[in-house]
Amino acid sequence: MAESRVNYAERIGSDLHLELSGPGSKRAALIGALREAVRSGRLAPGTRLPPYRSLAADLGVARNTVADAYAELVAEGWLTARQGSGTHVAERARPLHTAVPPKAPAQPPRARAPRLGRAAGHDLRQGTPDASSFPRSAWLASYRRALHQAPNEVFGPGDPAGRPELRAALAVYLARARGVRTEPNRIVICSGFAHALRLLFESGSGSGSGGGGDGPILRGPLAVEAYGLPFHRELLAAEGVRTVPLSLDEHGARVDRLARERAVLLTPAHQFPTGGPLHAERRAAVVDWARARGAVVLEDDYDGEFRYDRKPVGALQSLDPERVILIGSVSKSLSPAVRLGWMVLPERYVGGVLAAKGEREAWASVLDQLALADLIVSGAYDRHVRRMRQRYRGRRDRLVAALAERAPHIEVSGVAAGLHAVLRLPPGTERSAVQAAVRQGVALDGLAEFRHPDTDMPAHDGLVVGYATPSEHAYAAALEALCGALPPGRTQAT
Ligand SMILES: Cc1ncc(COP(=O)(O)O)c(C=O)c1O
Numbered sequence: 001m002a003e004s005r006v007n008y009a010e011r012i013g014s015d016l017h018l019e020l021s022g023p024g025s026k027r028a029a030l031i032g033a034l035r036e037a038v039r040s041g042r043l044a045p046g047t048r049l050p051p052y053r054s055l056a057a058d059l060g061v062a063r064n065t066v067a068d069a070y071a072e073l074v075a076e077g078w079l080t081a082r083q084g085s086g087t088h089v090a091e092r093a094r095p096l097h098t099a100v101p102p103k104a105p106a107q108p109p110r111a112r113a114p115r116l117g118r119a120a121g122h123d124l125r126q127g128t129p130d131a132s133s134f135p136r137s138a139w140l141a142s143y144r145r146a147l148h149q150a151p152n153e154v155f156g157p158g159d160p161a162g163r164p165e166l167r168a169a170l171a172v173y174l175a176r177a178r179g180v181r182t183e184p185n186r187i188v189i190c191s192g193f194a195h196a197l198r199l200l201f202e203s204g205s206g207s208g209s210g211g212g213g214d215g216p217i218l219r220g221p222l223a224v225e226a227y228g229l230p231f232h233r234e235l236l237a238a239e240g241v242r243t244v245p246l247s248l249d250e251h252g253a254r255v256d257r258l259a260r261e262r263a264v265l266l267t268p269a270h271q272f273p274t275g276g277p278l279h280a281e282r283r284a285a286v287v288d289w290a291r292a293r294g295a296v297v298l299e300d301d302y303d304g305e306f307r308y309d310r311k312p313v314g315a316l317q318s319l320d321p322e323r324v325i326l327i328g329s330v331s332k333s334l335s336p337a338v339r340l341g342w343m344v345l346p347e348r349y350v351g352g353v354l355a356a357k358g359e360r361e362a363w364a365s366v367l368d369q370l371a372l373a374d375l376i377v378s379g380a381y382d383r384h385v386r387r388m389r390q391r392y393r394g395r396r397d398r399l400v401a402a403l404a405e406r407a408p409h410i411e412v413s414g415v416a417a418g419l420h421a422v423l424r425l426p427p428g429t430e431r432s433a434v435q436a437a438v439r440q441g442v443a444l445d446g447l448a449e450f451r452h453p454d455t456d457m458p459a460h461d462g463l464v465v466g467y468a469t470p471s472e473h474a475y476a477a478a479l480e481a482l483c484g485a486l487p488p489g490r491t492q493a494t
Pocket of ligand 1: 193272328331
């Protein structure tokens with residue numbers, strides 16, 4: 001029993017973002033990538049590396065390749081290995097850090113009515129993770145530990161930057177799992193992506209371009225992807241920010257069309273909702289644009305943890321931490337009910353964001369912050385994410401298999417990552433397909449729901465199918481109902 005638990009923990013491992021490139025052997029590429037991660041400080045001294053087996057499985061290389069690479073780096077002094085306690089980044093491999101002294105600290109707008117209310121037995125709307133899989137025991141254990149260990153000052157007013165424990169844990173986690181380059185005093189805790197957008201764009205409470213006056217921290221016009229979350233566009237419009245749609249093609253957003261905007265909001269790891277990653281050349285191009293224009297890129301890293309293929313897509317932020325603001329939250333990885341997120345900021349915006357938050361933490365519960373810090377540091381967050389990745393991958397595979405059997409004429413896209421897929425439909429059929437789904441008791445959205453009203457890119461008909469929300473036992477019936485609602489292929493038509 002104890003043995004099998006150990007094996008499971010070994011297999012489940014932890015996440016480590018590494019890109020193996022170059023013409024040489026996989027072993028050489030892995031050694032190079034690990035060495036670089038340690039040298040640059042992305043992997044902090046003391047960080048425990050994933051077990052051979054789990055990293056090998058993640059990267060699609062042989063177990064021995066990982067073992068050899070670790071051994072080589074132990075010999076070089078970058079790593080240390082001790083029998084029984086795994087492989088760690090050596091303490092002496094400490095990188096140089098530029099400390100960023102945080103500057104002095106200085107209404108929630110209307111809430112949108114929940115998009116519920118459709119009489120549907122099967123919820124295949126995108127947006128929420130599997131609620132039945134919330135790691136209740138692990139969260140409880142972390143909360144208990146956090147409460148026991150918390151000094152009394154925790155129960156006073158909270159620091160708007162967020163608890164140092166959480167910022168430190170996130171700096172290490174985001175560097176390891178998402179390739180982010182940062183340090184704790186450039187991270188500001190917030191209640192999620194929507195809150196971060198408000199903080200950055202709300203008029204009247206910022207410090208003006210990170211400087212130190214009135215007005216918002218960032219101003220429009222803001223370029224956004226032509227398909228995106230309407231809630232975010234509405235939130236920006238409520239702040240008086242004009243959004244300018246960027247067309248999408250098979251490589252993601254057409255960043256070559258960026259012009260006089262002051263900022264751009266992208267979902268580079270997994271375009272929301274159409275699915276693909278932003279092409280490497282465009283990642284570089286958008287950062288070049290931001291540098292040339294003195295503009296800023298907002299990276300919405302909403303589901304970056306959930307990639308199912310072996311092509312890692314790290315954070316765009318790593319290309320230029322002074323030009324990219326990365327925003328993430330636990331809304332997909334744990335639950336949108338937790339309301340915890342983070343902003344990884346260029347130095348010049350830290351003071352302005354703290355000023356916008358006010359003198360005391362007013363949104364993100366300090367106790368929840370401590371619990372999340374414990375969840376991350378104890379490894380339970382990694383284990384949960386990896387377990388859920390396996391589960392969602394299984395659901396994705398079942399969706400693809402059901403469609404291949406029951407509706408082979410329907411193309412599925414955007415399935416390499418995330419918690420939803422897009423079913424491409426023949427032109428002009430989307431609305432009737434959504435209605436047919438409703439008749440089958442299936443709640444889902446058509447692509448048109450996400451389209452920017454001002455875009456001139458050709459419309460694509462499609463259904464956005466969230467496969468995370470139904471609980472495990474309800475999923476098969478949901479798939480059955482979905483397939484029953486899809487328009488017939490030509491050969492099936494009468
Ligand atoms: C595109 C996109 N961005 C961000 C988020 C996260 O939003 P929040 O952190 O405000 O819950 C979501 C939903 O989870 C989303 O679909």
